[in-house]
Amino acid sequence: MAVLKLFGSFFSPYGYRVIWALKLKGIPYEYIDEDLRNKSPLLLQYNPIHKQVPVLVHDGKPICESTVILQYIDEIWPQNLLLPADPYDRAVALFWIKFADDKLYRANGEEQQAAVKEWLEMLEVMEEHALIGVKKLFGGDEINMVDIAFSFVAIWLGVLEDILGLEICEPHKFPRVSSWIQNFKSIPVIKDNFPDTDKMSTFLKHGREMMLTSKSN
Amino acid sequence: MAVLKLFGSFFSPYGYRVIWALKLKGIPYEYIDEDLRNKSPLLLQYNPIHKQVPVLVHDGKPICESTVILQYIDEIWPQNLLLPADPYDRAVALFWIKFADDKLYRANGEEQQAAVKEWLEMLEVMEEHALIGVKKLFGGDEINMVDIAFSFVAIWLGVLEDILGLEICEPHKFPRVSSWIQNFKSIPVIKDNFPDTDKMSTFLKHGREMMLTSKSN
Numbered sequence: 310m311a312v313l314k315l316f317g318s319f320f321s322p323y324g325y326r327v328i329w330a331l332k333l334k335g336i337p338y339e340y341i342d343e344d345l346r347n348k349s350p351l352l353l354q355y356n357p358i359h360k361q362v363p364v365l366v367h368d369g370k371p372i373c374e375s376t377v378i379l380q381y382i383d384e385i386w387p388q389n390l391l392l393p394a395d396p397y398d399r400a401v402a403l404f405w406i407k408f409a410d411d412k413l414y415r416a417n418g419e420e421q422q423a424a425v426k427e428w429l430e431m432l433e434v435m436e437e438h439a440l441i442g443v444k445k446l447f448g449g450d451e452i453n454m455v456d457i458a459f460s461f462v463a464i465w466l467g468v469l470e471d472i473l474g475l476e477i478c479e480p481h482k483f484p485r486v487s488s489w490i491q492n493f494k495s496i497p498v499i500k501d502n503f504p505d506t507d508k509m510s511t512f513l514k515h516g517r518e519m520m521l522t523s524k525s526n
Numbered sequence: 527m528a529v530l531k532l533f534g535s536f537f538s539p540y541g542y543r544v545i546w547a548l549k550l551k552g553i554p555y556e557y558i559d560e561d562l563r564n565k566s567p568l569l570l571q572y573n574p575i576h577k578q579v580p581v582l583v584h585d586g587k588p589i590c591e592s593t594v595i596l597q598y599i600d601e602i603w604p605q606n607l608l609l610p611a612d613p614y615d616r617a618v619a620l621f622w623i624k625f626a627d628d629k630l631y632r633a634n635g636e637e638q639q640a641a642v643k644e645w646l647e648m649l650e651v652m653e654e655h656a657l658i659g660v661k662k663l664f665g666g667d668e669i670n671m672v673d674i675a676f677s678f679v680a681i682w683l684g685v686l687e688d689i690l691g692l693e694i695c696e697p698h699k700f701p702r703v704s705s706w707i708q709n710f711k712s713i714p715v716i717k718d719n720f721p722d723t724d725k726m727s728t729f730l731k732h733g734r735e736m737m738l739t740s741k742s743n
Contacts, residue, residue, distance in 0.1 A: 357655065358625065358651060358655060370614055372614075372618075374620075374621050374624050377617050377620045377621050378617075380616075380617070381616075384616075385613055396598060396601045397584075397589070399598075400589045403597065407593070407594060408575065434575060438574065
């Protein structure tokens with residue numbers, strides 16, 4: 310059987326994308342948790358360009374960038390497809406995945422006011438465009454790659470609100486987003502493999518690292 | 527026959543990606559050149575999120591984001607495939623396409639010294655990693671999607687060097703990049719549909735717009 314290794318970090322929302330994709334497909338893998346302040350020589354060897362997690366190593370061959378990894382996983386293990394089969398639907402999904410990716414990249418540790426503004430703008434686009442017509446999840450009743458791409462919203466919003474002591478995603482302003490977050494978090498595979506947000510909050514409150522440190526991809 | 531419309535701009539390297547892909551596939555289309563300082567209501571309707579070119583409209587349905595459009599085109603018209611057929615090779619191609627995309631996005635109108643530094647770093651990665659083992663082009667002897675993603679290097683480097691009055695891509699420092707640029711520009715479809723870089727230089731020299739204005743995607 311093929312050897313599959315995943316380099317991730319408890320702090321990386323990009324890493325969780327891959328964890329969830331593999332769990333949803335039911336693919337066993339070996340997990341290596343990287344300390345992002347002291348990266349292993351193997352990680353640097355596998356991802357010399359970005360030096361970041363996640364890296365998936367399949368039969369000794371590394372794949373970097375979470376969205377590239379997700380597409381690879383979906384092709385190699387087509388059970389529970391994460392991208393729609395129809396080319397146009399797939400293009401729409403890839404558009405939103407790119408949108409989420411860009412937002413996640415930019416949702417960086419700027420000063421507080423700018424970060425909150427960036428989040429609000431993104432939540433507005435989700436509420437008014439991305440989630441229009443979406444039933445329970447982006448893929449209908451089943452999770453798909455767009456849900457996974459937007460998962461950082463479900464992970465970080467609570468952490469951010471906790472740290473800042475304010476409510477960013479007010480349910481009456483963002484009913485669709487609030488409902489999507491609840492639906493996403495209640496999927497068994499997600500719930501059972503959710504990052505420890507209390508640990509994240511504590512970590513961030515102690516100021517040891519800025520949120521989204523080093524923009525791991 | 528399906529109606530195909532492309533909204534582009536003479537100034538948009540993202541738009542040229544789509545033009546070239548369609549020309550390489552031999553797909554006829556109607557081209558609408560947008561004035562990015564005075565965008566048409568139709569463009570804003572088709573791309574309400576980013577309000578940018580390119581937008582490809584296929585049978586009335588819009589597709590936005592150049593890399594998403596390229597993947598869609600490759601699926602709908604599979605002649606002259608732009609992505610490798612092998613899943614791992616395709617993942618590697620998608621990694622470099624994302625790299626090029628991120629660099630193009632960030633090669634923005636910062637102050638001159640920072641912009642040159644950013645370009646040099648990118649050229650070094652191309653020289654030392656991306657082009658290792660590449661024969662004539664990324665896809666071997668034939669153009670593929672990675673060449674198209676990196677095409678902004680071939681378009682802009684000369685314009686930038688002309689404006690700044692300095693040589694950024696010195697051939698003895700970047701022999702692989704220099705050779706790739708020559709090979710890329712000598713492909714008939716590219717040569718016959720290359721943007722008017724003199725017009726770009728003049729436009730920029732007159733300071734009417736910053737390079738990469740409004741980050742059109």
